[in-house]
Amino acid sequence: MTDEKVIGGIKFGILSPEMIRSMSVTAIVTSEVYDENGLPVEGGVMDPRLGVIEPGQRCATCGNTLARCPGHFGHLELARPVVHIGFVKHIYDLLRATCRKCGRLKLPQEEIDRYLDLYKRLKDRWPQLAQSLSDYVKRKAIKATKCPHCGEPQYKIRLEKPTSFIEEGPLGRLWPNKIREWLERIPDDDLRLLGYDPEVARPEWMIITVLPIPPIAVRPSILLETGIRSEDDLTHKLVDIIRTNEKLRESINSGAPEVIVEDLWELLQYHVTTYIDNEVPGVPPAKRRSGMPLRTLAQRLKGKGGRFRGNLSGKRVDFSARTVISPDPNISINEVGVPRDIAMTLTVPVRVTPWNIDEVRKYILNGPGKYPGANYVIDPNGRRIDLRFIKDLKAIAEGLKPGYVVERHLIDGDIVLFNRQPSLHRMSIMAHVVKVLPGKTFRLHLAVCPPYNADFDGDEMNLHVPQNVEARAEAKTLLLVQEHILSPRYGGPIIGGIQDFISGAYLLSSKATLLTKDQVSDLLASISYEGEIPEPAILSPKRSWLGKQIFSLLLPENFNFMKEANISSGELKCSDEECFWDSYLVVKRGKLLLGVLDKAAIGAQKPESMLHYLIREYGNTFGKEFMDKAFKMFLRFIEMRGFTMSINDIVIPREAYEEIWQVYEKAKEEVRKLIEDYQNNRLEAMPGRTLEETLEIKILDVLSRARDEAGEIAVRYLNPFNNVFIMARTGARGSTLNITQMAAMLGQQSVRGQRISRGYRDRTLPHFKKGDIGPEARGFVASSFVKGLTPIEMFFHAAGGREGLVDTAVRTSQSGYMQRRLINSLLDLIVTYDGAVRSTYGELIQFRYGEDGVDPKNTSFGEAVKASRIVDKHVGWKK
Amino acid sequence: MVKAHKFKVTDHELVPKHEIVPVEEAIKILKELGVKPEQLPYLRASDPVAREIGAKPGDLVRIIRKSPTAGRVVVYRYVMAG
Ligand SMILES: [Mg+2]
Ligand SMILES: [Zn+2]
Ligand SMILES: [Zn+2]
Numbered sequence: 014m015t016d017e018k019v020i021g022g023i024k025f026g027i028l029s030p031e032m033i034r035s036m037s038v039t040a041i042v043t044s045e046v047y048d049e050n051g052l053p054v055e056g057g058v059m060d061p062r063l064g065v066i067e068p069g070q071r072c073a074t075c076g077n078t079l080a081r082c083p084g085h086f087g088h089l090e091l092a093r094p095v096v097h098i099g100f101v102k103h104i105y106d107l108l109r110a111t112c113r114k115c116g117r118l119k120l121p122q123e124e125i126d127r128y129l130d131l132y133k134r135l136k137d138r139w140p141q142l143a144q145s146l147s148d149y150v151k152r153k154a155i156k157a158t159k160c161p162h163c164g165e166p167q168y169k170i171r172l173e174k175p176t177s178f179i180e181e182g183p184l185g186r187l188w189p190n191k192i193r194e195w196l197e198r199i200p201d202d203d204l205r206l207l208g209y210d211p212e213v214a215r216p217e218w219m220i221i222t223v224l225p226i227p228p229i230a231v232r233p234s235i236l237l238e239t240g241i242r243s244e245d246d247l248t249h250k251l252v253d254i255i256r257t258n259e260k261l262r263e264s265i266n267s268g269a270p271e272v273i274v275e276d277l278w279e280l281l282q283y284h285v286t287t288y289i290d291n292e293v294p295g296v297p298p299a300k301r302r303s304g305m306p307l308r309t310l311a312q313r314l315k316g317k318g319g320r321f322r323g324n325l326s327g328k329r330v331d332f333s334a335r336t337v338i339s340p341d342p343n344i345s346i347n348e349v350g351v352p353r354d355i356a357m358t359l360t361v362p363v364r365v366t367p368w369n370i371d372e373v374r375k376y377i378l379n380g381p382g383k384y385p386g387a388n389y390v391i392d393p394n395g396r397r398i399d400l401r402f403i404k405d406l407k408a409i410a411e412g413l414k415p416g417y418v419v420e421r422h423l424i425d426g427d428i429v430l431f432n433r434q435p436s437l438h439r440m441s442i443m444a445h446v447v448k449v450l451p452g453k454t455f456r457l458h459l460a461v462c463p464p465y466n467a468d469f470d471g472d473e474m475n476l477h478v479p480q481n482v483e484a485r486a487e488a489k490t491l492l493l494v495q496e497h498i499l500s501p502r503y504g505g506p507i508i509g510g511i512q513d514f515i516s517g518a519y520l521l522s523s524k525a526t527l528l529t530k531d532q533v534s535d536l537l538a539s540i541s542y543e544g545e546i547p548e549p550a551i552l553s554p555k556r557s558w559l560g561k562q563i564f565s566l567l568l569p570e571n572f573n574f575m576k577e578a579n580i581s582s583g584e585l586k587c588s589d590e591e592c593f594w595d596s597y598l599v600v601k602r603g604k605l606l607l608g609v610l611d612k613a614a615i616g617a618q619k620p621e622s623m624l625h626y627l628i629r630e631y632g633n634t635f636g637k638e639f640m641d642k643a644f645k646m647f648l649r650f651i652e653m654r655g656f657t658m659s660i661n662d663i664v665i666p667r668e669a670y671e672e673i674w675q676v677y678e679k680a681k682e683e684v685r686k687l688i689e690d691y692q693n694n695r696l697e698a699m700p701g702r703t704l705e706e707t708l709e710i711k712i713l714d715v716l717s718r719a720r721d722e723a724g725e726i727a728v729r730y731l732n733p734f735n736n737v738f739i740m741a742r743t744g745a746r747g748s749t750l751n752i753t754q755m756a757a758m759l760g761q762q763s764v765r766g767q768r769i770s771r772g773y774r775d776r777t778l779p780h781f782k783k784g785d786i787g788p789e790a791r792g793f794v795a796s797s798f799v800k801g802l803t804p805i806e807m808f809f810h811a812a813g814g815r816e817g818l819v820d821t822a823v824r825t826s827q828s829g830y831m832q833r834r835l836i837n838s839l840l841d842l843i844v845t846y847d848g849a850v851r852s853t854y855g856e857l858i859q860f861r862y863g864e865d866g867v868d869p870k871n872t873s874f875g876e877a878v879k880a881s882r883i884v885d886k887h888v889g890w891k892k
Numbered sequence: 893m894v895k896a897h898k899f900k901v902t903d904h905e906l907v908p909k910h911e912i913v914p915v916e917e918a919i920k921i922l923k924e925l926g927v928k929p930e931q932l933p934y935l936r937a938s939d940p941v942a943r944e945i946g947a948k949p950g951d952l953v954r955i956i957r958k959s960p961t962a963g964r965v966v967v968y969r970y971v972m973a974g
Contacts, residue, residue: 138930142974849925856931865962 026213030223037088044255064228084228092262094189100219112160116198119157147208193220246307250288332478341456349445350456360420376421377410389420430477433465440464444492495637501870505620515745517647518610526560539649540642561605570603579613579744612744662737669730673723680719720760724753759794762813908957918952935969949973
């Protein structure tokens with residue numbers, strides 16, 4: 014039994030030369046790495062005492078084999094000390110704050126005593142205040158021009174980036190050995206006041222005299238196929254350092270001129286600096302022969318692929334898969350379609366019991382190559398048997414006893430985690446139920462596209478298989494898709510109808526939709542409906558059912574709901590039950606009596622909708638069932654009817670173009686007059702605006718009215734019940750503005766909210782006269798997409814379009830960084846059992862979560878209880 | 893000479909009500925919240941409101957303010973030096 018130890022804290026310090034020597038197993042004395050036989054040289058950077066590298070070998074230091082040998086440090090005695098690049102800032106501060114002669118902090122003794130007393134009291138309770146006290150003391154000491162202790166006059170010290178210190182006084186260039194002597198003189202108490210702990214961080218240790226040589230395990234050499242050995246970047250750098258060090262020592266010993274020694278010293282400083290950090294500003298990075306900069310110590314830690322972000326906060330994992338996604342409206346929203354190839358690679362460990370032994374045997378008999386099979390068997394001793402290499406699967410199956418673990422293939426009904434990056438909110442990872450399907454893509458129901466923000470233009474997603482019961486239980490109860498239909502972002506369904514679901518719902522529920530018995534049967538069969546077909550709404554001349562009737566079969570019997578539909582606007586506007594246009598939704602006692610289903614009723618990301626209240630009042634399981642069935646029915650109907658969009662839906666006759674042309678001419682004339690007024694000083698400035706701004710605003714106003722008018726003309730000539738209009742009005746896809754731009758006029762193109770004005774001197778393009786500020790010269794596009802754009806219009810459209818692309822690129826990077834920072838600061842906060850928000854240190858962040866303790870997921874628009882809905886719910890049918 | 897009018901931040905309608913909590917009550921509140929004083933959010937003694945109500949380091953200050961979600965909210969601040 015080994016002793017259990019608890020980590021009380023971690024203290025960081027600087028290695029002293031003595032410490033480096035005492036933890037070293039050998040001094041590195043030569044720059045030779047391998048001898049002529051290809052064996053590592055003793056005293057070189059690959060010295061075998063630094064640790065085992067090949068399996069089967071025993072370590073020359075600790076006697077362990079590869080698996081157990083921790084690796085051992087060596088050390089290199091530098092011929093002359095060098096500055097550690099990571100401590101330059103500290104060295105600079107200490108040199109300026111202390112006396113050049115006696116090394117004391119340049120403050121009177123009584124001040125030091127007073128501050129030190131205050132510092133000691135602050136340190137434990139208010140570490141941040143102690144830090145700012147140290148900073149204050151340091152700044153004050155730097156200002157002193159004469160040492161209060163020995164009276165020595167002080168000189169300004171300059172830091173010549175990156176590592177040279179120069180005293181503007183008798184000492185001149187401060188070489189590292191001089192700096193080290195200076196720092197050695199600073200007494201411990203003065204250092205404490207400056208925030209250093211001299212026990213573990215004496216400042217002279219910031220000057221490197223002995224360099225630790227890391228074990229080979231952290232810089233392994235790679236054996237290429239050609240048999241050539243390729244060394245790690247760190248090893249290369251270490252050889253450079255050792256070689257320079259040898260040369261420096263030789264030239265010192267041979268009494269070479271000081272200039273040569275100094276040159277070599279500087280070179281040694283360069284190599285040690287880039288060994289520690291190869292991205293120091295002002296230092297040319299050390300390169301490999303191929304020109305690639307070396308990845309030295311700091312680069313191993315820093316940045317995205319570094320040790321922290323790449324290996325500690327984030328890791329590569331087993332039991333995961335990634336592939337392209339594609340849509341499948343026939344599976345449940347809770348499901349994910351998994352390609353068979355993936356299902357045969359990912360496994361679930363099953364512990365063998367008397368109750369499942371027969372089932373598990375079948376998997377083993379199928380083996381790794383036949384679905385559904387198994388890839389591994391683990392016996393009670395923990396031995397792992399790879400079924401790929403077993404010829405006699407039968408023997409393994411027969412030898413199976415309770416206590417074995419079988420890693421079987423993924424099968425229908427398994428629970429997995431499904432994820433799409435960027436994982437911006439909690440719905441970016443949800444648990445799905447596996448459905449193994451042919452093909453090579455993951456399939457997901459279209460209604461779960463909004464929470465993942467997924468589409469199918471090549472998006473890929475990741476899948477993870479939980480490996481134990483707790484993880485599966487947690488996934489099932491907390492992460493399952495149906496538990497996330499309602500979003501905490503705005504308290505409404507984030508999973509719901511999109512695009513064709515909405516068009517289909519509208520068409521099915523429209524009062525013009527009459528269904529024959531065959532059609533009704535077809536629709537009900539699509540959702541495997543088992544029950545009575547209701548009485549037809551129309552008995553003669555032919556028994557016909559309303560779409561509303563069929564949809565009502567999916568509603569709970571006591572459900573009441575009323576709301577304006579999305580199509581309720583303009584001429585079709587209705588705000589009560591007296592509605593001719595079918596644009597007011599009325600559900601009484603589970604029967605859809607009036608109104609069409611559109612985005613306002615079943616749409617995703619629409620709070621306060623029928624869907625929202627169905628889920629709130631009948632639960633997530635009902636919500637899932639409802640969506641699975643209703644959406645399938647809507648799609649079946651849209652398939653029966655047929656739904657498309659064609660150029661004919663947006664082409665307008667010649668007369669319409671002439672009308673639009675007149676509108677445009679009129680607008681141009683108005684703009685011309687405005688410009689004339691402006692030039693003749695007749696234009697009156699709007700409050701708070703310059704004359705120029707006023708002119709721009711007025712022009713923009715005239716032109717945007719022209720476009721609206723053009724749109725209205727186009728709409729007048731188009732069939733308001735064509736498929737494009739259906740999509741726009743129901744909220745399925747597109748808007749009236751889109752239709753206007755396709756059929757009538759694109760309108761003003763803008764960059765930064767302004768008409769396009771830059772390009773050449775006083776004009777946007779050389780096609781215009783200088784100083785022309787008319788509509789065409791400033792990016793107004795009078796053509797429609799159907800008619801086609803002129804080359805100049807096309808240019809302006811591209812300029813406006815470019816801005817959108819740049820904006821998204823900039824926004825994603827900025828919001829990504831903000832997200833990282835927010836997550837890092839908030840990730841450990843928890844809501845404790847008293848409803849308060851606390852950090853892991855027990856600090857109170859919020860006295861009550863959100864101040865009201867309400868989960869926004871279970872609210873409607875932030876209100877925990879909505880009285881009017883409670884009334885509607887119970888007596889709504891009476892109204 | 894006209895005496896200059898002294899501006900009081902506590903008179904401003906956007907500054908919520910601050911009051912110093914008596915020691916006995918403060919101990920009770922800390923016990924109820926299950927925290928040490930340093931685990932509460934801080935209020936600097938140099939904060940204009942703290943100066944006006946005369947809060948000293950070590951005091952507990954109760955702030956009663958309006959909240960968009962909960963209507964009226966009571967929170968506490970531990971006064972620190974600075
Ligand atoms: Mg995409
Ligand atoms: Zn070893
Ligand atoms: Zn001195």
